[in-house]
Amino acid sequence: MIKLGNNRGKFIYKIRKQSGVNFSECLHCTTCTNSCPFLEGMDYYPNVVLRLIQMGMEKEVLESSTIWICVGCNTCCNYCPMAIDIPAVMDSLRHLALKRKVRIAEPDILNFHREVLNTVEKYGRTHKLEIMLRYKLKKKDFLSDMGVGIKMLKKRKLDLTPSKVKDEDAIERIFKK
Amino acid sequence: MKEFLKNKKKPVQEWKRYSFFPGCTLKTSGHENTSSLLKFCKKVKIKLFELEDWNCCGSSSAHSINHEVGENLPLRNISLIPAGMPLMIACPSCFIRMKQAYLNLKKDEKLRQKYEEDWKTVFNPNLEIIHFFEIFSRIKLSDYIKKPRGKLNNIKVAPYYGCMLFMPPDLRHGPSFHGLMEKTLSGLGADMISFGYRSKCCGTYLSVAKPKIAENAVNEIVSKAMEAGAECLVTACSMCHLNIEIRCTIKDPIPILHFSELLSMALGAKSHKKWFPRHIVDPVPLLKKRNLL
Numbered sequence: 001m002i003k004l005g006n007n008r009g010k011f012i013y014k015i016r017k018q019s020g021v022n023f024s025e026c027l028h029c030t031t032c033t034n035s036c037p038f039l040e041g042m043d044y045y046p047n048v049v050l051r052l053i054q055m056g057m058e059k060e061v062l063e064s065s066t067i068w069i070c071v072g073c074n075t076c077c078n079y080c081p082m083a084i085d086i087p088a089v090m091d092s093l094r095h096l097a098l099k100r101k102v103r104i105a106e107p108d109i110l111n112f113h114r115e116v117l118n119t120v121e122k123y124g125r126t127h128k129l130e131i132m133l134r135y136k137l138k139k140k141d142f143l144s145d146m147g148v149g150i151k152m153l154k155k156r157k158l159d160l161t162p163s164k165v166k167d168e169d170a171i172e173r174i175f176k177k
Numbered sequence: 178m179k180e181f182l183k184n185k186k187k188p189v190q191e192w193k194r195y196s197f198f199p200g201c202t203l204k205t206s207g208h209e210n211t212s213s214l215l216k217f218c219k220k221v222k223i224k225l226f227e228l229e230d231w232n233c234c235g236s237s238s239a240h241s242i243n244h245e246v247g248e249n250l251p252l253r254n255i256s257l258i259p260a261g262m263p264l265m266i267a268c269p270s271c272f273i274r275m276k277q278a279y280l281n282l283k284k285d286e287k288l289r290q291k292y293e294e295d296w297k298t299v300f301n302p303n304l305e306i307i308h309f310f311e312i313f314s315r316i317k318l319s320d321y322i323k324k325p326r327g328k329l330n331n332i333k334v335a336p337y338y339g340c341m342l343f344m345p346p347d348l349r350h351g352p353s354f355h356g357l358m359e360k361t362l363s364g365l366g367a368d369m370i371s372f373g374y375r376s377k378c379c380g381t382y383l384s385v386a387k388p389k390i391a392e393n394a395v396n397e398i399v400s401k402a403m404e405a406g407a408e409c410l411v412t413a414c415s416m417c418h419l420n421i422e423i424r425c426t427i428k429d430p431i432p433i434l435h436f437s438e439l440l441s442m443a444l445g446a447k448s449h450k451k452w453f454p455r456h457i458v459d460p461v462p463l464l465k466k467r468n469l470l
Contacts, residue, residue: 073340073378116238
């Protein structure tokens with residue numbers, strides 16, 4: 001027996017409002033799953049996530065690794081016969097997961113996003129070297145990607161100084177809102 | 178009659194003016210991409226003006242974890258676009274973010290009001306935001322080059338689009354880029370190799386947070402291109418280029434070139450000495466073998 005979520009209607013409504021996706025449109029043809037390039041990192045396949053939403057199983061969805069592994073490459077929603085915008089659903093689920101403060105299945109990916117936004121807040125543009133260093137510092141892991149880092153520095157793929165926006169106030173305003 | 182023939186032979190092309198949004202990757206790590214792109218645009222008489230004081234489009238991170246920031250970062254850029262000049266974006270991801278933000282503005286009146294208030298500007302409903310690929314439907318390469326065929330000496334190229342062929346629903350009504358690299362490069366004399374992985378995502382930021390997944394994806398792309406007989410892979414996106422180069426672990430991989438590099442070499446640009454030392458897999462031996470250097 002499958003136990004449906006308690007606040008099923010509320011949960012579906014919330015995600016539908018944010019992402020604009022009508023979940024009763026999904027036929028479970030699994031086209032999204034078959035086209036997804038990153039299934040190996042996911043605990044639930046993309047069509048399963050949609051099914052879980054239909055059944056209102058909030059906790060399972062919000063704590064799944066799928067919503068963080070999805071990079072939003074739009075492959076699934078291009079092949080989907082019902083043109084369901086799955087990346088938009090994943091975005092809404094990530095926002096809700098952060099809001100509800102549930103257990104994050106992929107803290108590394110969340111940390112990476114935070115470091116990217118950190119540099120954008122500081123400079124108005126991303127600064128790859130700082131993102132990498134701060135990300136590694138947080139993870140307390142400097143050795144795993146040492147070779148790649150050195151390769152990139154050697155080929156000058158990582159600029160040492162950031163490129164900055166002059167109008168700092170404007171960027172500050174964006175982040176304060 | 179003579180006069181007419183003479184005129185037909187030499188079509189005079191006027192300089193076109195475009196505003197240009199480089200984006201963080203082209204500005205800071207893909208210098209060779211930017212420089213070859215600028216060279217190419219100069220050769221086809223397009224004058225690019227970098228968007229004054231542009232900021233990051235938000236990349237994948239902003240819309241993933243902070244909806245408001247993800248919405249507002251592109252809006253500031255849109256408010257900076259000078260009127261009367263189309264904005265050209267060379268990064269597929271920046272293009273999607275910016276164009277989507279602009280379409281949202283067009284659709285949503287509330288957002289439009291907020292935008293006008295926030296950025297003290299008036300919404301311009303006639304702005305043109307285009308990807309670099311759309312240039313090719315506006316110009317004819319053969320007008321700028323004598324004998325276009327044979328310029329690339331039958332170098333065997335596998336085109337790699339990554340996720341740029343897939344657009345979110347709102348953007349699907351725009352032009353499609355399917356087959357554009359094939360058409361353009363084969364017109365310049367390259368042999369195009371078709372392979373099934375041309376639109377498999379490179380992994381973007383998983384390259385940092387989940388290196389193993391990105392490594393598998395990248396290795397699959399490169400090895401399938403090699404199996405199909407390609408001598409090099411051509412990417413349309415600076416981020417894909419970076420990911421493929423740093424995460425590829427197979428033995429003796431083929432070099433990865435930027436689309437803009439091959440284009441500007443075909444049009445006779447000479448500054449490639451600055452570009453190739455920045456590649457992890459050195460393309461110089463291959464290009465020498467094909468008499469392209």
